[in-house]
Amino acid sequence: MINTRFIVPLVVFVTLVFFLYQGLFSDPRERDSQVLAQPMPTFSLPDLMDPSVIHTNKVFIGQVTLLNIWGVWCVTCAIELPYLTELSQQGVRFVGLYYDQDLDPDFGTKTLARVQQEVTETTNQLGNPFEFNIFDVYRDTSLDLGVTGAPETLLIDQQGVIRVHHIGDINPRVWETKFAPLYDELIAQGVTQ
Amino acid sequence: MKIIIATMLALIISTSVMATQENYAFETDQQRVDFKRLTAELRCPMCQNQNIADSDAMIAHDMRRKVYQLITQGNNHDQVIDFMKQRYGDFVHYQPPVTNTTIWLWILPFSVLLLGGWILVRRKPIDINNSVSDTDKVHAIDQDALIAKAEAMLEKDK
Numbered sequence: 001m002i003n004t005r006f007i008v009p010l011v012v013f014v015t016l017v018f019f020l021y022q023g024l025f026s027d028p029r030e031r032d033s034q035v036l037a038q039p040m041p042t043f044s045l046p047d048l049m050d051p052s053v054i055h056t057n058k059v060f061i062g063q064v065t066l067l068n069i070w071g072v073w074c075v076t077c078a079i080e081l082p083y084l085t086e087l088s089q090q091g092v093r094f095v096g097l098y099y100d101q102d103l104d105p106d107f108g109t110k111t112l113a114r115v116q117q118e119v120t121e122t123t124n125q126l127g128n129p130f131e132f133n134i135f136d137v138y139r140d141t142s143l144d145l146g147v148t149g150a151p152e153t154l155l156i157d158q159q160g161v162i163r164v165h166h167i168g169d170i171n172p173r174v175w176e177t178k179f180a181p182l183y184d185e186l187i188a189q190g191v192t193q
Numbered sequence: 194m195k196i197i198i199a200t201m202l203a204l205i206i207s208t209s210v211m212a213t214q215e216n217y218a219f220e221t222d223q224q225r226v227d228f229k230r231l232t233a234e235l236r237c238p239m240c241q242n243q244n245i246a247d248s249d250a251m252i253a254h255d256m257r258r259k260v261y262q263l264i265t266q267g268n269n270h271d272q273v274i275d276f277m278k279q280r281y282g283d284f285v286h287y288q289p290p291v292t293n294t295t296i297w298l299w300i301l302p303f304s305v306l307l308l309g310g311w312i313l314v315r316r317k318p319i320d321i322n323n324s325v326s327d328t329d330k331v332h333a334i335d336q337d338a339l340i341a342k343a344e345a346m347l348e349k350d351k
Contacts, residue, residue: 034282139255146280148239148252
């Protein structure tokens with residue numbers, strides 16, 4: 001009788017401590033992406049620099065691509081740009097999904113020429129890892145991808161399927177742990193195919 | 194004094210005007226009701242605990258715009274919720290579905306309640322006559338003696 005009197009509260013207490021202790025180290029912002037292992041949502045968007053060019057899902061077929069969601073207004077993007085440029089010089093293919101911060105695209109006051117100028121200034125200064133930039137005019141594609149802000153990066157395989165969805169910047173540590181293993185594997189697969 | 198009050202009132206009113214800067218025009222009242230309900234029920238994925246009606250984050254603006262678009266295209270409440278869940282997961286809705294994980298939020302409180310009830314029922318009431326040990330018996334005799342003594346004293350006082 002004495003035993004259970006001690007053991008039951010002890011077990012409850014230990015379980016509670018374990019549960020709360022885990023909570024100390026959990027990231028409340030961390031959520032599973034809904035687009036993993038899904039094909040890239042259908043899109044048809046103009047090129048940022050030359051709006052007469054329309055990009056579709058075809059741009060991802062046949063090559064391993066890192067789709068970087070960014071904007072010149074985004075502070076963290078500016079921090080990762082030099083490292084992304086370094087990676088692109090090593091042969092990693094980067095495509096930008098650019099979106100502007102004008103709160104309401106329907107009534108935005110910024111001209112396209114102004115946006116282009118800002119992007120050119122930024123990439124001249126910090127490096128340009130992008131093969132080209134897709135201009136997500138109404139931010140619909142970002143919404144389809146479950147993007148919550150910038151920067152975010154997706155690893156898309158040769159079949160146009162999203163394999164990694166990373167929120168936040170890419171730095172050497174993130175690249176080594178989250179991207180490189182799968183990226184190398186996909187590249188190796190592409191070579192043997 | 195009146196001027197100060199008037200200025201303060203003006204400031205208070207003007208902030209609430211700013212909060213409703215986005216003006217969405219609806220064809221029917223039902224659409225307006227749906228929009229209000231949806232923006233209150235959908236949670237901003239960027240901010241920790243705000244619905245998209247309250248939040249000023251860019252993503253909340255975009256989601257409001259999308260909700261408006263979907264409603265005016267004739268989607269009903271559940272279709273809009275499904276659309277958002279498909280993109281942002283269950284997190285985005287303030288009414289999470291019952292799953293293998295969330296079922297514990299229902300089970301645990303009720304099981305604690307049941308456990309408490311069970312302990313209360315199982316606990317035997319203290320029965321002086323049956324559960325007395327030898328020392329208790331001695332004690333009981335003492336008590337009887339004391340009561341007799343007290344009664345004798347009361348008698349005396351009469």
